[in-house]
Amino acid sequence: MAMKPSGWLIVFALLTLNSCFEQGDCQDQTSNRITFEFISSSTNKPSEIAIDSVTVSGVDKTFYKGEKASRIILPLTPGSSNTELKIYRPLGNISLNISYLERSTLLDPACGARVLFTLKEVSFTGSASKVQIIKSLISSVQETHVKIYL
Amino acid sequence: MSKYIYSLIVFLLMLSGTASSQDSLRSFKPTGIRVGAETIGLIKSLAGSKAGGKELFADMDLGRYFLAVEVGESFRNLTIKDGTYSNEGRYLRLGADVNFLKKDPDRNMFFLGFRYGRAVYREQLDYVYNTGFGTVNMDIDQQQVKSGWLELTTGLRVRVVKFFWMGYTARLKFGSSVPDESPIAPYEIPGYGLTFKKPWWGFSYYMMFRIPLRKDKALSPAEK
Numbered sequence: 001m002a003m004k005p006s007g008w009l010i011v012f013a014l015l016t017l018n019s020c021f022e023q024g025d026c027q028d029q030t031s032n033r034i035t036f037e038f039i040s041s042s043t044n045k046p047s048e049i050a051i052d053s054v055t056v057s058g059v060d061k062t063f064y065k066g067e068k069a070s071r072i073i074l075p076l077t078p079g080s081s082n083t084e085l086k087i088y089r090p091l092g093n094i095s096l097n098i099s100y101l102e103r104s105t106l107l108d109p110a111c112g113a114r115v116l117f118t119l120k121e122v123s124f125t126g127s128a129s130k131v132q133i134i135k136s137l138i139s140s141v142q143e144t145h146v147k148i149y150l
Numbered sequence: 151m152s153k154y155i156y157s158l159i160v161f162l163l164m165l166s167g168t169a170s171s172q173d174s175l176r177s178f179k180p181t182g183i184r185v186g187a188e189t190i191g192l193i194k195s196l197a198g199s200k201a202g203g204k205e206l207f208a209d210m211d212l213g214r215y216f217l218a219v220e221v222g223e224s225f226r227n228l229t230i231k232d233g234t235y236s237n238e239g240r241y242l243r244l245g246a247d248v249n250f251l252k253k254d255p256d257r258n259m260f261f262l263g264f265r266y267g268r269a270v271y272r273e274q275l276d277y278v279y280n281t282g283f284g285t286v287n288m289d290i291d292q293q294q295v296k297s298g299w300l301e302l303t304t305g306l307r308v309r310v311v312k313f314f315w316m317g318y319t320a321r322l323k324f325g326s327s328v329p330d331e332s333p334i335a336p337y338e339i340p341g342y343g344l345t346f347k348k349p350w351w352g353f354s355y356y357m358m359f360r361i362p363l364r365k366d367k368a369l370s371p372a373e374k
Contacts, residue, residue: 032281032282033282059281059283059284060283060284061283075281075282075283077281078279078281078286078288079286079288101331102333103331103332103333103334103335104275104277104288104290104333104334104335105334105335105337106230106235106275106334106335106337109228109229109230109231109235110230110231111231112230112231112232112233112277113230113232113233113235113275113277113279113288114279115279115288116335
């Protein structure tokens with residue numbers, strides 16, 4: 001059971017060496033873009049819909065004007081705990097209120113800071129049947145974060 | 151954290167076995183208290199560095215075991231790519247060391263031990279965030295952030311002249327905990343270091359004075 005002091009020192013030195021090679025990196029795993037996917041309630045499959053326009057609170061821009069899409073990617077507003085989206089479409093408008101946790105992370109002095117968004121709740125009004133959070137941590141626009149059932 | 155505490159208990163049991171196998175503990179009465187200051191952080195502070203701090207140290211012998219306490223404060227100011235970051239706070243480490251030079255007539259010490267650390271600190275992060283549709287100035291100040299961690303320690307304490315001692319502590323730090331939902335993901339914990347370094351290491355160099363509490367009994371021929 002007993003170990004000589006030199007044995008402990010070797011274990012200590014090896015563990016310490018491991019730490020010496022650990023460095024912070026600039027890999028940014030964060031995004032403020034949230035991806036919504038429209039799902040047909042009857043088929044339970046992605047469904048392309050006609051969109052007149054989409055507006056986002058805090059962003060002075062109109063998105064997806066006169067387009068057709070089964071997925072839309074929209075920005076969340078930093079410095080706030082929620083963002084309101086309005087999807088205008090010929091078959092009925094949808095309003096979404098997205099609540100999220102916003103956390104600033106300093107990656108490294110040379111890399112700067114980023115914001116990590118984590119979805120808490122999405123509520124809706126209008127012509128949707130259900131809204132479901134699929135992935136709460138917003139890290140990539142390639143992933144679907146919220147499904148909107150029509 | 152629980153797996154680290156379990157590992158620490160196993161480590162202490164092994165240390166205890168090492169310590170007690172050869173020598174019985176004749177006395178747990180303390181013979182003195184050492185108090186001192188950490189010098190590296192102090193020199194950094196005095197040199198006007200953007201990071202530094204102060205740390206006071208004290209330990210007391212109970213036979214070959216030493217109870218140790220370290221109290222400190224630290225600060226760091228960083229210019230980052232798109233803004234500034236600052237951190238300031240206080241920390242406390244409590245623990246014990248086992249002396250492996252029991253027969254040294256000057257009470258010089260080579261030790262292994264452990265610490266449990268706690269810190270309370272403030273972080274400020276001011277930066278410009280590019281949303282892709284414009285920029286937002288993020289100015290965040292989080293106060294009273296609390297963290298804890300564990301350390302395995304080793305080092306030396308050497309008597310230089312009568313009451314004056316010098317020595318160092320090398321630390322392997324692990325099991326750090328930070329709040330999950332704070333506005334800033336903590337970047338640095340005072341007394342621990344960068345939060346993403348797991349495990350991480352540290353080095354403290356101390357200058358100390360030993361205050362005798364009772365007259366040292368000379369080592370008997372049997373003890374020598």
